[in-house]
Amino acid sequence: xxxxxxxxxxxxxxxxxxxxxxxxxxxxxxxxxxxxxxxxxxxxxxxxxxxxxxxxxxxxxxxxxxxxxxxxxxxxxxxxxxxxxxxxxxxxxxxxxxxxxxxxxxxxxxxxxxxxx
Numbered sequence: 112x113x114x115x116x117x118x119x120x121x122x123x124x125x126x127x128x129x130x131x132x133x134x135x136x137x138x139x140x141x142x143x144x145x146x147x148x149x150x151x152x153x154x155x156x157x158x159x160x161x162x163x164x165x166x167x168x169x170x171x172x173x174x175x176x177x178x179x180x181x182x183x184x185x186x187x188x189x190x191x192x193x194x195x196x197x198x199x200x201x202x203x204x205x206x207x208x209x210x211x212x213x214x215x216x217x218x219x220x221x222x223x224x225x226x227x228x
Contacts, residue, residue: 151204154184157211160218184211 145153158181159173165180166172188206195201 149204151185151207153211153215154181154188154207157181157215158184160215 141156145156148155159177161180161184162173162177166176184207185203188203188210192201192203192206
């Protein structure tokens with residue numbers, strides 16, 4: 112769906128309907144993966160987006176940076192979970208959810224605004 116609307120329209124594909132169907136399908140897949148793996152698996156959804164912002168689409172750099180972004184997010188979340196209250200260790204899943212959900216929502220909403228124009 113990265114192609115422009117005017118590239119797809121001559122093929123007879125209902126673009127608006129296809130986008131809604133794809134959004135529903137992708138949302139269901141992401142929710143299922145997060146439900147099975149937990150909120151730490153949510154990092155697997157955020158890490159690649161951060162990597163794409165940093166290095167773009169070139170797969171030679173994207174895949175290693177994506178792995179490093181995921182590892183960095185979990186390392187920072189682990190450090191924060193231990194540093195918030197001395198003597199208390201909060202679950203990493205809570206930290207990743209508190210930081211990750213607003214980031215992911217802002218990412219989805221910004222992409223949605225650009226896509227639907």
